[in-house]
Each structure stands twice: as C-alpha cells, then as structure tokens.
Amino acid sequence: MALLLAPYNDAMRLGMGFNSFTQQLCVNDAVRLAGGKQEISTDKSLRPQYNPGLMTAPDGSTVDISQNVTWTAKFVDKMSEVTNSLNVSGSLQVKLETGEAGVNVSASFLDSNKFKESDINYFIQVRVTNQKLIAEDLTDFTPIPNVPFSEFNRVYGDSFISGFIEGGEFNAIISIKLNDSSQATKIKGDLEGSIGFSGIQVSASASLDKEDSKSNIDGETTISVSWRGGGDIKDATVTDWTLDTLKRVAMEFPEHVMACPMRTYAILTKYTSLKSFYEQSIKGSPLDYENAGVYSSALLDAYMDYKVMWRDIQQAAWDVDKGQSALTAKNALPEFAELQAESKAYYDKQMVEYNQKQQALQAASTSTDPNATQPPAPIVPAQQALPEGPIPPNNIVPYKGNQFGLDAARRDCRFEMIKIVREVDAVATDPRIACDPSRTWQYLSPAVFRMLLPTVTDVKKQKEAEAAAAAAKALEAAKDKDSQNVSNDLATTKKKLDESQTQLNQLKGDNAKLQKEVADAAAYKSQVSPYNGWCPVKLNTPIRIRSVFSKKCFQYDYSDNKGTHAVQQWDISDDPNQKASIRTWAFSIRHIASGKFLTTNNTTNDTVELVFGAFPTFFAFQDLGKGELMVHIAEMPQYTLNIYFALMTNGAALKGWNGAAKGENDKWYFKDFADHNI
Incomplete structure (x- = not known):
C-alpha cells in the first residue's frame, strides 16, 4: 500500500485526526499511545526510519544520514498535475482558490491565472528525504463520548497523523505566454534537453537567461519558486531566477537540506488499520476516499477553467464598454438542445430526491418520545445527510452578443463555480458519489460553456486586418491591371514584330531582286570587260608596294596636302595558286585609309595617267623571280606601272608606261606590310 502523505503545517500534532480528502485537520489526540488512555504522543515517541549511510558534512566530518533524492522536470498542461506532485488534494486547492481553505499549503505559490493563461508550463521539483519519523506505539x-454518528467524519476524519518526513522540497513553475501561440511546439523543442540532473536527462533545453529569453522567446515568462528546508539556498551570485539558476540551485539543494532539514510531509494512517478502532463500541465509521482523488483532480481542473473564463468575461465587458472590442453571438448548434433536455431531466430527478429527503427529515424531527422531557436530536447517517438544494442547470443557449449577454454569462459562470465547490463538499460528505456513473450533470462542462460565450473581436486589430485585406485586394487589382497592360504591350509588340517581319520579307524580296539585277549587270559587264569576273578576291592582310629601282614605297598623294606622307597600307586581291608569268587573274589596288582605287585617266601613245577614284582599274602581275614582279594594266597589258622619269625624290608620279624598253622603273616588290626587308 502506498504511503499516504499530506503537506506539513505547523499546527499538526501526532495522533491528530485528519481528513485525507479535504486535507483538513480534525480533533487532537484521536489516537494515543498504547497502554494508557491518558498518555498522548509527543516528538519523543518518534523513531527514525532510514537506510544508514555516510555523507560528508560541510565541516568535513561524516554524518549518519542517507538521503532519498528525487528530481522531476516536465511540461504540464493541467494544474492538477502539479497539485498531485505536491500531494495537495484537488478539493483543498479548490477551497484555496475560493478563499475557504483557511490554511497556507505548499501549492499556494502557484499563480493559477498565469498558469492557465500560459502556452507553456514547465514544472521542476526536487524532493529530498533525510529520514522518516514514525510513532510506532501510536x-x-x-473516541469522544456522545459524538453522533453523522458527525464522525467531521470530528475524526478518516485518518490520523502517525509520523513526519524530514528533509526538504524545492518546487518551481516556469510559465511562458507567447505572443504567437503557434511557436509553442518550436519553443518546447528548443527547451528540450537543457537541464540534465546528474545521470538523467530531463525536459528543457535553452537557457531562459535574460539575454536568451529576449532573443529566443517572444512573450512573457513568469517563474514561481518555493522551497522548504535547506535554509538559504541562494548564494550572492543568484540575483534573479532563470532556468540556469534554477538548475544550479536544484542540483545543490540536497546538500543544503542535509545541513538544514525540515518537516515536509505528515504521514497518515487510516483508522481502519488500528485493531483498537474495531474494539471500540462506537457508532459510525470513517469514510473511504480512496477513489475520490481522481474526481477531485477533475473538479480542480474544471474550476480553474471557469475561473479563467470568468476573468475573461470581465475583461471583455470592460473592453466593450470602452469601445475597444466588439461582440458576436455564437450560432446555436443542434447538440445544445439535446444537452439542455438531458440536464433538465437530471435536475428534475435531483429535485424529486431532494424533496423526498427533506420530507423524511421533517418526519423524523416531528416524532417524539412521550417519556422524554425534550425531543431527541435527529440522527441521520453521514452517508444520508441532507445536502443543499440543487442549483438549476444552464439553459445551454448561446449568450447575446452585447453587454446583457456578457452579464448573464458572468452570472452563470459564477453559478457553475459554486456548483463545483458544492460538489467538493458533497464528495467530502459521501465519497461514494465520486464513483456514481449516473452523476453526470452536477456542473456544465467548461468546454461546452465556452462554446456559448460570444466571440470577442479586437476592434483595432479588426480594422488593421480589414485594412490589410483591402491593401491586399488593391495590390491584387494592381497586379491584374499590370498583367493586362503587359498583355496589351505584348500584343502591340507582337503586332509590330509581325509588321517588321513583313517589311523584312519585303526587303528580302527587294534585295533578291537587286542581287539579280547586280548579277545581270555583272554578267553584262563581264562581256564588256573580261577581267571583271576575276576580281576582287580580297586578301585580309595589307601589303607594301615598293619600287625595285627607287626602293620607294607607293603611297597616296592627297590633292589638298602634297608632300611627304607616312607609308600607306594597301589592299590587293591575289590568288596564291596562280603561277603564270602574267597571271590571267586581274586585281584591283585600293588604298585602305581613303578607300579609293588606283584607276586610269588620260591615255597617250606612251603613257597612261594613273589617279585615285571610286572605280577600280584591274591589274595583272608578272612574276620576274627573286621576289620581283611587274604590274600590267589588265585591259592594256602593254602598259606597266612605272615611276615617271625615274625620279628619286619624294612625290614622283606613277604612270602606265608603254615604252618598248622595260627597266628597273617597272619592277616592284609586294610584301606583307609588317615586313620592312627589301
């Protein structure tokens, strides 16, 4: 059987009665030491129970203490997960939330509002047990004489305090409310694996230091911490709680507890485990809360959901009143009518049972003993004690989208919270109802109630969203317009291209026609000049024309600037495969810089004047050997290119010479322009 524990508080005494469901203290000295009815238990009656072992104290000495240390670090979604880890019953936490608990419990450090608002809740717990102190003789x-049967549970509870656990406990909750809830999974992934407790790896990865939290977490982070035992667990370097400092303090906590332990939990023992309980001649018995714990946790989670909704309704009413929010009523679902019929039928059944019990109580109170001076007080078993009248169920109709609807929702939300508190009291009176499968409509499910609330819309954000939608629509329209313009431009361009293609085809036709005309003209000209078809065959390499006799280079004499000029580049057409003494191929000689051709002008019996013009005269070459050649006018081969009068000065004129004697003046070198060798 698992050890039954309750959070320790200073009012606890050995032998004191205790209600394990509500975790309320009951009568003192419900159980005493064996052997004497008047002898009560004190701390001297406690006996330590632990496994001996040696640990090193801060001063270096060894002490006979063996600690049991448990580390827990996990993501939690429900507040009941935390209260269960703290051994705080759900019913006590509900009473704590309503302000009816009257005690300070270990879960009071929790900020329930922050917990429910947050997207991520991370729970860290270090539980250290130095030793268990048990009063074995208790x-x-x-029992107290004359305690009625119906008062047994209120007076004695269902268990008593039989010992204490000494050690310490450190608890921390990290609550993160993100501005973008969709990032919760990513943040959890980033947190995975950062805190590793010696030998085990637990959930959380990325330190929540100030710098990291600002850069990695876009939201609000709240850290709540409590501890019992260990004395001053923070050194001077810990000035602010972060995930890093929490890890460091948690790792060092067992050593602090070894030096400064405290009582952390009370050990509870059921009355039914005592032989003397069955030997007493009493009426009544403790209630069995074994199966009520799960139900109380569910009640706690439902109560917390309603508490958050009640605050949200208050906030929504304030925002609507200030014009910051707008309301929209939800649509009624077909399932609402079914739930309404079920809740109404259950309420009618409860009212019938309540009226029957009330009539039975009135009948019992009116029966009197004729020999008695005073009528006896009615005795009703605890399991059959008359509860309060049931509260009418919610109508399960969506609330109006205005302040009147919010006011009704706020009132109904409060009634649902009251129903949950009354259900806690009902389970405390009769724990069997926690296992009653027909008890389904004590309060409306928070999930269903949330579906009845009007939708709250932030006016500012709605306007921003509408503006963004309008901008997106305008952008889309602009894109469509641009697309249409581009399409129009493409169509226009295609049309122009088609027109250009038509013009090009026409020009091609004209060009073909012109080429034909040129070809016809060339054919006609070939009949007039037999050399026309031989030229020009262009060589891309410029040549130098040098006189063999004068060693002077042939150059162009400008009509407006007579005198010495730089050596000019010339371009002739040549066929290197032609080897005849006077080649049958004819060539034109063109000046590259001016683009003009060497052509004939005036003709006499002995000479032909050579000038530069737009139309070429064709020349044939006679190979004389040794790199020398003679240049003949193709159509008048008796004329050769000659330096007139064999002048040796600059500015000598070129003539076509018809003399019989061909001398040095008629010989030339034709070389590459870059070749300066004679």
Missing part, C-alpha cells in the same frame, strides 16, 4: 483509538 495505536489506541480514543
């Missing part, structure tokens, strides 16, 4: 149940 065995005699001592």
Whole structure:
C-alpha cells in the first residue's frame, strides 16, 4: 500500500485526526499511545526510519544520514498535475482558490491565472528525504463520548497523523505566454534537453537567461519558486531566477537540506488499520476516499477553467464598454438542445430526491418520545445527510452578443463555480458519489460553456486586418491591371514584330531582286570587260608596294596636302595558286585609309595617267623571280606601272608606261606590310 502523505503545517500534532480528502485537520489526540488512555504522543515517541549511510558534512566530518533524492522536470498542461506532485488534494486547492481553505499549503505559490493563461508550463521539483519519523506505539483509538454518528467524519476524519518526513522540497513553475501561440511546439523543442540532473536527462533545453529569453522567446515568462528546508539556498551570485539558476540551485539543494532539514510531509494512517478502532463500541465509521482523488483532480481542473473564463468575461465587458472590442453571438448548434433536455431531466430527478429527503427529515424531527422531557436530536447517517438544494442547470443557449449577454454569462459562470465547490463538499460528505456513473450533470462542462460565450473581436486589430485585406485586394487589382497592360504591350509588340517581319520579307524580296539585277549587270559587264569576273578576291592582310629601282614605297598623294606622307597600307586581291608569268587573274589596288582605287585617266601613245577614284582599274602581275614582279594594266597589258622619269625624290608620279624598253622603273616588290626587308 502506498504511503499516504499530506503537506506539513505547523499546527499538526501526532495522533491528530485528519481528513485525507479535504486535507483538513480534525480533533487532537484521536489516537494515543498504547497502554494508557491518558498518555498522548509527543516528538519523543518518534523513531527514525532510514537506510544508514555516510555523507560528508560541510565541516568535513561524516554524518549518519542517507538521503532519498528525487528530481522531476516536465511540461504540464493541467494544474492538477502539479497539485498531485505536491500531494495537495484537488478539493483543498479548490477551497484555496475560493478563499475557504483557511490554511497556507505548499501549492499556494502557484499563480493559477498565469498558469492557465500560459502556452507553456514547465514544472521542476526536487524532493529530498533525510529520514522518516514514525510513532510506532501510536495505536489506541480514543473516541469522544456522545459524538453522533453523522458527525464522525467531521470530528475524526478518516485518518490520523502517525509520523513526519524530514528533509526538504524545492518546487518551481516556469510559465511562458507567447505572443504567437503557434511557436509553442518550436519553443518546447528548443527547451528540450537543457537541464540534465546528474545521470538523467530531463525536459528543457535553452537557457531562459535574460539575454536568451529576449532573443529566443517572444512573450512573457513568469517563474514561481518555493522551497522548504535547506535554509538559504541562494548564494550572492543568484540575483534573479532563470532556468540556469534554477538548475544550479536544484542540483545543490540536497546538500543544503542535509545541513538544514525540515518537516515536509505528515504521514497518515487510516483508522481502519488500528485493531483498537474495531474494539471500540462506537457508532459510525470513517469514510473511504480512496477513489475520490481522481474526481477531485477533475473538479480542480474544471474550476480553474471557469475561473479563467470568468476573468475573461470581465475583461471583455470592460473592453466593450470602452469601445475597444466588439461582440458576436455564437450560432446555436443542434447538440445544445439535446444537452439542455438531458440536464433538465437530471435536475428534475435531483429535485424529486431532494424533496423526498427533506420530507423524511421533517418526519423524523416531528416524532417524539412521550417519556422524554425534550425531543431527541435527529440522527441521520453521514452517508444520508441532507445536502443543499440543487442549483438549476444552464439553459445551454448561446449568450447575446452585447453587454446583457456578457452579464448573464458572468452570472452563470459564477453559478457553475459554486456548483463545483458544492460538489467538493458533497464528495467530502459521501465519497461514494465520486464513483456514481449516473452523476453526470452536477456542473456544465467548461468546454461546452465556452462554446456559448460570444466571440470577442479586437476592434483595432479588426480594422488593421480589414485594412490589410483591402491593401491586399488593391495590390491584387494592381497586379491584374499590370498583367493586362503587359498583355496589351505584348500584343502591340507582337503586332509590330509581325509588321517588321513583313517589311523584312519585303526587303528580302527587294534585295533578291537587286542581287539579280547586280548579277545581270555583272554578267553584262563581264562581256564588256573580261577581267571583271576575276576580281576582287580580297586578301585580309595589307601589303607594301615598293619600287625595285627607287626602293620607294607607293603611297597616296592627297590633292589638298602634297608632300611627304607616312607609308600607306594597301589592299590587293591575289590568288596564291596562280603561277603564270602574267597571271590571267586581274586585281584591283585600293588604298585602305581613303578607300579609293588606283584607276586610269588620260591615255597617250606612251603613257597612261594613273589617279585615285571610286572605280577600280584591274591589274595583272608578272612574276620576274627573286621576289620581283611587274604590274600590267589588265585591259592594256602593254602598259606597266612605272615611276615617271625615274625620279628619286619624294612625290614622283606613277604612270602606265608603254615604252618598248622595260627597266628597273617597272619592277616592284609586294610584301606583307609588317615586313620592312627589301
């Protein structure tokens, strides 16, 4: 059987009665030491129970202490997960939330509002047990005379305090409310694996230091911490709680507890485990809350959901009143009518049972003993004690989208919270109802109630969203317009291209026609000049024309600037495969810089004047050997290119010479322009 524990508080005494469901203290000295009805238990009756072992104290000495240390670090979604880890019953936490608990419990450090608002809740717990102190001789149940059967559970509870656990406990909750809830999974992934407790790896990865939290987490982070035992667990370097400092303090916590332990939990023992309880001649018995714990946790989670909704309704009413929010009523679903019929039928059944019990109580209170001076007080078993009248169920109709609807929702939300508190009291009175499968409509499910609330819309954000939608629509329209313009431009361009293609085809036709005309003209000209078809065959390499006799280079004499000129580049057409003495191929000689051709002008019996013009005269070459050649006018081969009068000065004129004697003046070198060798 698992050890039954309750959070320790200073009012606890050995032998004191205790209600394990509500975790409320009951009568003192319900159980005393064996062997004497008047002898009560004190701390001297405690006996330590632990496994001996040696640990090193801060001063270096060894002490006979063996600690049991448990580290827990996990993501939690429900507040009941935390309260269960703290051994705080759900019913006590509900009472704590309503302000009816009257005690300070270990879960009071939790900010329930922050917990429910947050997207991520991370729970860290370090539980250290130095030793268990057990009062083994605490065995005699001592009932109080004349306690009615119906008052047994209120007076004695269902268990008693039989010992204490000494050690320490460190608890921390990190609550993160993100501005973008969709990032919760990513943040959890980033947090995975950062805190590793010696030998085990637990959930959380990325330090929540100030710098990291600002850069990695876009939201609000709240850290709540409590501890018992260990004395001053923070050194001077810990000035702010972060995930890094929490890890460091948690790792060092067991050593602090070894030096400064405290009582952390009370050990509870059921009355039914005592032999003396069955030996007493009493009426009544403790209630069995074994199966009520799960139900109380569900009640706690439902109560917290309603508490958050009640605050949200208040906030929505304020925002609507200030004009910051707008309301929209939800649509009624077909399932609402079914739930309404079920809740109404269950309420009618409860009212019938309530009226029957009330009539039975009135009948019992009116029956009197004729020999008695005063009528006896009615005795109703605890399991059959008359509860309060049931509260009418919610109509399960969506609330109006205005302030009147919010006011009704706020009122109904409060009634649902009251129903949950009354259900806690009902389970405390009769724990069997926690296992009653027909008890389904004590309060409306928070999930269903949330579906009835009007939708709250932030006016500012709605306007921003509408403006963004309008801008997106305008952008889309602009894109469509641009697309249409581009399409129009493409069509226009295609049309122009088609027109250009038509013009090009026409020009091609004209060009073909012109080429034909040129070809016809060339054919006609070939009949007039037999050399026309031989030229020009252009060589791309410029040549130098040098006189063999004068060693002077042939150059162009400008009509407006007579005198010495630089050596000019010339371009002739040549066929290197032609080897005849006077080649049958004819060539034109063109000046590259001016683009003009060497052509004939005036003709006499002995000479032909040579000038530069737009139309070429064709020349044939006679190979004389040794790199020398003679240049003949193709159509008048008796004329050769000659330096007139064999002048040796600059500016000598060129003539076509018809003399019989061909001398040095008629010989030339034709070389590459870059070749300066004679």
